Ligand SMILES: NC(=O)C1=CN([C@@H]2O[C@H](COP(=O)(O)OP(=O)(O)OC[C@H]3O[C@@H](n4cnc5c(N)ncnc54)[C@H](O)[C@@H]3O)[C@@H](O)[C@H]2O)C=CC1
């Protein structure tokens with residue numbers, strides 16, 4: 001990574017997280033460029049990270065070893081078709097867009113190209129993200145290492161053998177932070193209904209979420225065993241868990257993730273044309 005030049009197309013939230021992670025890992029500012037039509041985004045990212053910014057995508061990719069596509073899925077086709085004639089030196093293309101396949105990218109970029117498709121998540125902002133990565137057949141071993149270094153700058157990076165599994169990764173971890181936020185919202189509201197001041201209910205919930213996640217990550221036993229250790233026979237936890245299970249909690253989680261994975265595949269179908 002130390003000698004690679006990286007260009008970001010789109011300087012929004014995910015690009016800012018990735019650039020922050022790369023800078024924190026010691027990649028020099030002059031190795032990173034970014035382009036965005038938004039003057040505000042350009043000014044913010046330049047001020048925050050000291051990198052060179054461009055209004056023109058074509059200018060930003062000059063001399064790049066890695067081009068990171070960090071625009072919304074809906075504009076990806078237009079962006080790629082405009083980039084295609086300006087790509088020289090066959091850089092590694094890294095796409096973080098939800099629901100855009102390697103086949104669509106290859107089609108829009110106009111030639112077989114080394115492409116790594118990733119699904120990161122927003123905790124990347126705190127370098128606590130996790131990403132699933134898939135490399136097409138054109139990607140060299142050195143380029144795979146580059147992509148992995150890029151995504152591991154903001155968290156855990158896990159390779160996938162099949163591109164279709166990106167839909168499952170999107171369902172589990174891409175959208176996943178929102179499920180935990182929903183549980184945090186619901187537990188805070190329930191604590192308030194039980195009589196706690198809102199702020200106390202929120203702080204109890206948040207620290208419990210953090211503590212439970214840290215315990216589960218650090219532990220050498222699985223989550224089911226950790227749950228059993230909290231659950232005294234005929235105690236309070238058992239009363240709550242039985243209520244979750246009577247309401248079909250596990251089946252509901254499966255249905256929710258099935259819906260997310262299905263939507264990811266549908267988006268690929270719709271946006272890939
Ligand atoms: N937010 C999330 O939880 C996740 C997002 N992603 C993917 O990351 C990608 C970026 O998402 P965010 O950073 O959240 O969006 P964002 O809206 O913050 O950033 C996108 C940026 O692209 C810029 N842009 C628009 N048209 C452009 C063009 N023609 N050329 C260059 N830049 C252009 C916009 O001005 C904006 O700054 C999306 O494809 C999304 O699917 C992936 C995983 C999780």
Ligand SMILES: O=C(O)[C@@H]1CCC=N1
Pocket residue numbers: 098170174175
């Ligand atoms: O909701 C979405 O479609 C995107 C993809 C993963 C997280 N946000």
